Amino acid sequence: MMTGTSVVDALxxxxxxxIFGSLIISPIVGLVFAGGLIFLLRRYWSGTKKRARIHLTPAEREKKDGKKKPPFWTRIALILSAIGVAFSHGANDGQKGIGLVMLxxxxxxxxxxxxxxxxxxxEITRTRxxxxxxETYFEQRPDLLKAVTGVDQLIPSPEPGATEPTEFHCHPANTINALNRAKGMLANVESYDKLSVEQRSQLRRIMLCISDTTDKVVKLPGVSSDDQRLLKKLKTDMLSTIEYAPVWIIMAVALALGIGTMIGWRRVATTIGEKIGKKA
Known part of the structure; x- marks a missing residue:
């Protein structure tokens, strides 16, 4: 809205x-996996003596084994599993936190x-x-762009000296035009300070659009594995100055997650270990 363009173009x-697909599918997969595991345990482990031992309280364990603490390897397994869950879950939360702050x-x-x-x-030269x-790749393989767009004729770039439209609409048929626009914006640019705010915003939209088209081309059945690796490498280089996060944001999010875990771990442990356990 600040640049007079649709919000959809910026997304x-x-x-x-x-993301929305994973949010819908992941709980279903987790439910099926957990349900299957519970079914197997109830079917093949419910009548064993080991099952009764996991429900012993520290006082009952002391009477039976002479010590309150669980077995050594059980504690090691709990510690390692907690470390793994904390690392993977924390990394995921960190990525989401950095993404939200940048957004x-x-x-x-x-x-x-x-x-x-x-x-x-x-870095700017690398992007350029x-x-x-x-552009060279798509000019040599115009059939790939036509396969992605589903049309026989791509939208050509404006003739030299012609006035380009101020608005840019992302569509695979506009890819060659988008590439020429990006080249024109980055020509002889050594610092993004030389571009206006509107030019920077438009450059970001254009390069994200080119990136989406590149992803679609990579998924085509006629693209070789070498070409797929090449396009993925070029996409990474192209977006190196667009998809980024300053170091201070990464450190701030990491500190927030770490300090929050240090302060709030007891409440989480109490909720899972006592309240949910009693209700179950």
């Missing part, structure tokens, strides 16, 4: 669909965060070279 729609900053202060303002001239290589 990575395929990624949004993938807020891009929306509130696009001038400073829509692209990496601290990108060096080497990737755009040139992607």
């Amino acid at each position: 990575n729609i395929p990624k949004v669909i993938n 807020v900053l891009i929306g509130v202060a696009p001038a400073g965060f829509v692209v990496n303002m601290n990108a060096s001239s080497y 070279d990737a755009i040139n290589n992607v």
